[in-house]
Amino acid sequence: MISKQQQKYVQSLHNKKYRTEYGKFLVEGEKGILEILNSDFEIENIFCTENFKEKVPTDTKFKAFNICKEEEIQAISTFKTNNSGVAVVNQKKITTTPKVTENQIVLILDDIKDPGNLGTIIRLADWYGINDLYCSQNTVEFYNPKVINSTMGSFTRVSAHYLDLAPFIDGLKVPVLGAFLGGQNIHHLSLKKPFGLVIGSESHGISPEIEKLIDTKITIPRVGLAESLNAAVATGIILDNIFRDI
Amino acid sequence: MISKQQQKYVQSLHNKKYRTEYGKFLVEGEKGILEILNSDFEIENIFCTENFKEKVPTDTKFKAFNICKEEEIQAISTFKTNNSGVAVVNQKKITTTPKVTENQIVLILDDIKDPGNLGTIIRLADWYGINDLYCSQNTVEFYNPKVINSTMGSFTRVSAHYLDLAPFIDGLKVPVLGAFLGGQNIHHLSLKKPFGLVIGSESHGISPEIEKLIDTKITIPRVGLAESLNAAVATGIILDNIFRDI
Numbered sequence: 001m002i003s004k005q006q007q008k009y010v011q012s013l014h015n016k017k018y019r020t021e022y023g024k025f026l027v028e029g030e031k032g033i034l035e036i037l038n039s040d041f042e043i044e045n046i047f048c049t050e051n052f053k054e055k056v057p058t059d060t061k062f063k064a065f066n067i068c069k070e071e072e073i074q075a076i077s078t079f080k081t082n083n084s085g086v087a088v089v090n091q092k093k094i095t096t097t098p099k100v101t102e103n104q105i106v107l108i109l110d111d112i113k114d115p116g117n118l119g120t121i122i123r124l125a126d127w128y129g130i131n132d133l134y135c136s137q138n139t140v141e142f143y144n145p146k147v148i149n150s151t152m153g154s155f156t157r158v159s160a161h162y163l164d165l166a167p168f169i170d171g172l173k174v175p176v177l178g179a180f181l182g183g184q185n186i187h188h189l190s191l192k193k194p195f196g197l198v199i200g201s202e203s204h205g206i207s208p209e210i211e212k213l214i215d216t217k218i219t220i221p222r223v224g225l226a227e228s229l230n231a232a233v234a235t236g237i238i239l240d241n242i243f244r245d246i
Numbered sequence: 247m248i249s250k251q252q253q254k255y256v257q258s259l260h261n262k263k264y265r266t267e268y269g270k271f272l273v274e275g276e277k278g279i280l281e282i283l284n285s286d287f288e289i290e291n292i293f294c295t296e297n298f299k300e301k302v303p304t305d306t307k308f309k310a311f312n313i314c315k316e317e318e319i320q321a322i323s324t325f326k327t328n329n330s331g332v333a334v335v336n337q338k339k340i341t342t343t344p345k346v347t348e349n350q351i352v353l354i355l356d357d358i359k360d361p362g363n364l365g366t367i368i369r370l371a372d373w374y375g376i377n378d379l380y381c382s383q384n385t386v387e388f389y390n391p392k393v394i395n396s397t398m399g400s401f402t403r404v405s406a407h408y409l410d411l412a413p414f415i416d417g418l419k420v421p422v423l424g425a426f427l428g429g430q431n432i433h434h435l436s437l438k439k440p441f442g443l444v445i446g447s448e449s450h451g452i453s454p455e456i457e458k459l460i461d462t463k464i465t466i467p468r469v470g471l472a473e474s475l476n477a478a479v480a481t482g483i484i485l486d487n488i489f490r491d492i
Contacts, residue, residue, distance in 0.1 A: 116362055120476045129470030154472045187490050223489055224375030226400050229482065230366045236479035237486045243469055244433050 002047055002072050010047070010076040010086060016141055023091045025143035028077050030055065030084040035153030037062055041089050048085025049073060078145040091143055097161050098132050100172060104194045105242065108176075109135045110165060110210050111201035112231060118142070119150025120232035121199070126154035128239050133160045134168060169213045172196050176215050178206050179234055183217030186241045197238065202231050248293055248318050256293070256322040256332060262387055269337045271389035274323050276301065276330040281399030283308055287335050294331025295319060324391040337389055343407050344378050346418060350440045351488065354380045354422075356411060356456050357447035358477060361386050364406075365396025366478035367445070372400035374485050379406045380414060411444075415459045418442050422461050424452050425480055429463030432487045443484065448477050 002010075012018040013026050024044060027036045030052060036043060037060050047066045056065070070083050077086050100106050107130050112118050118140050125133055140147060142160040151158075169176055176196035198214060200206035206214065220229060220237050229237070248256075258264040259272050270290060273282045276298060282289060283306050293312045302311075316329050323332050346352050353376050358364050364386050371379055386393060388406040397404075415422055422442035444460060446452035452460065466475060466483050475483070 120479060123472050123476060124479060126470050126472035127468055127475055150476075152473070157471055220486065221489070222373055224372050225403055226369050226372035226398070228398070229373055230369060230396070230478065232476065233366060233370060233479050233482035236475065236483050240466065240483045240486065243467070 002066065002068050002076065006045075006047075007072075007076055010088060013088065014078055014145065016144065019091070019141075019143050023093075024088055025091055025148065026078070026145050027087040027089050027148060028079055028082055028085070028145060029149065031153055032148065033085050033087050035156050036087055036089055039156035041092065041156060044088040044090060046085055046087045047073060047076060048087075049083060052084040079149070092159070094159060094161060097134075097163060097168075100174060100194055100196075105130055105239075106172060106174065106176075106194065106196040107133050107235075108165065108169065108196055108198045109133060109139050110198055110206050111136050111138045111204070112199065113138075113140055114202055114231075115140050115144045115146035116150045117202065117230070117232045118144075119147040119152075119155075121235050122147070122151040122158045122160070123154040124232065124236050124239060125158045126151075128243055131158055133158060134165070135160050135162050136165045137162055166209055166213065169196065169198070169210065176213060177218050178211065178214035178216070179219070179238060180206065180211075180214075180217040181219060181228065183219040185221050186218050186238055187221060189218065189241065191242060197242070199231055199235050199238075248312065248314050248322065252291075252293075253318075253322055256334060259334065260324050260391065262390065265337070265387075265389050269339075270334055271337055271394065272324070272391050273333040273335050273394060274325055274328055274331070274391065275395065277399055278394065279331050279333050281402050282333055282335060285402035287338065287402065290334040290336060292331055292333045293319060293322060295329060298330040325395070338405070340405060340407060343380075343409060343414075344405075346420060346440055346442075351376055351485075352380060352418060352420065352422075352440065352442040353378075353481075354411065354415065354442055354444045355382065355385050356444055356452050357382050357384045357450070358445065359384075359386055360448055360477075361390045361392035362396045363448065363476070363478045364388070364390075365393040365398075365401075367481050368393070368397040368404045368406070369400040370478065370482050370485060371404045372397075374489055377404055379404060380411070381406050381408050382411045383408055412455055412459065415442065415444070415456065422459060423464050424457065424460035424462070425484060426452065426457075426460075426463040426465060427474065429465040431467050432464050432484055433467060435464065435487065437488060443488070445477055445481050445484075 047068045174194045178198040265271050293314050420440045424444040
């Protein structure tokens with residue numbers, strides 16, 4: 001059961017304003033909640049159906065499940081259909097920016113705006129064992145429900161650091177690659193870690209201010225006529241090439 | 247200006263039922279409408295702002311622009327914000343399935359459900375010069391506004407053929423690859439066109455019925471912990487590898 005007050009509170013977390021004010025976010029659906037139960041995130045509350053509860057491994061530490069009817073879950077979820085549950089989770093306070101150590105690829109996002117793209121890039125980072133993303137201040141919010149959902153659970157293993165990109169890149173002291181049209185063919189790269197990789201925004205690519213700080217412009221070879229690729233797809237293709245070579 | 251009746255008609259095309267009944271679909275926003283004006287699609291009507299109209303090249307054949315206020319465009323658009331326009335366009339009647347000729351990659355989609363993923367795959371096909379997609383009957387509709395929008399104009403150069411996949415693949419008479427977890431590493435493939443490539447659905451991968459018809463299972467090598475990749479991202483990585491090798 002969920003009270004009127006709880007319902008109002010969870011619904012308020014659909015909005016960034018209240019997520020930031022309360023320092024909470026929502027994890028929705030079976031896959032996401034099972035991942036969060038298995039992570040080091042602090043869970044405030046889980047509203048779920050009896051049916052979902054039965055899928056939770058019995059040795060899970062969290063016990064205080066709040067069993068609800070499907071209609072109740074639906075009313076507090078951002079999903080079109082959700083018959084599993086909604087978890088209210090504490091945002092992690094990230095106070096320090098991790099140092100770029102050897103053997104690291106520094107993945108930098110310059111104004112990615114689409115939540116689905118950011119979520120897909122987080123999932124990709126997790127696939128390639130990259131634990132940290134460095135995002136411009138105008139990149140979409142990590143805790144946006146659409147971002148969380150499209151990570152397919154990878155948000156539990158990848159952190160996003162929001163910062164002023166120009167001074168960050170300037171201080172990196174490693175070569176920085178950037179995805180452009182008309183750069184060096186990624187099939188013929190010869191790379192040595194550590195290095196930085198900048199992915200630009202969906203509509204404008206890498207901003208002029210950041211372009212000045214790029215050491216090597218790289219490009220995915222094109223056969224046909226499309227003007228560009230989706231930002232997350234381009235990130236995936238570049239990462240596959242990077243991990244083929246080093 | 248747009249009449250009440252026209253408004254109701256365009257809004258009805260937000261729904262698949264009416265798109266199918268009338269054989270029409272919507273193209274929205276600056277990029278999409280400029281691409282459609284430059285294609286062989288038949289345009290029934292374009293509702294647009296004065297501001298958009300000024301961006302149309304003067305030698306464009308289509309002339310009957312219906313100039314509207316921004317609020318009028320917003321009222322008929324599926325976009326959250328649209329200050330350019332909405333075009334009503336005739337669906338193409340696809341009556342024959344193109345033959346698989348030499349030098350061709352037959353890209354096959356087994357139940358892709360997310361419109362953003364289908365749109366992104368159409369954009370990818372266009373990037374790699376693949377003009378035809380072969381889709382299971384349960385793949386999301388090509389003319390869904392979210393599909394059209396996420397192709398970024400590539401829907402004008404790529405056709406989707408909806409068919410029963412099993413007999414189609416069975417009759418292909420070329421080797422068929424399929425994306426799986428635990429298949430052959432795509433970095434070590436040796437390929438010779440023509441061949442087929444099957445991409446499975448977001449939640450269930452390639453269906454058991456189609457799996458039986460796959461000659462070679464292929465896999466994108468993984469470094470980290472994510473269980474899987476987004477379907478469109480996986481398609482992009484595989485296509486980049488295919489076009490590197492042949």
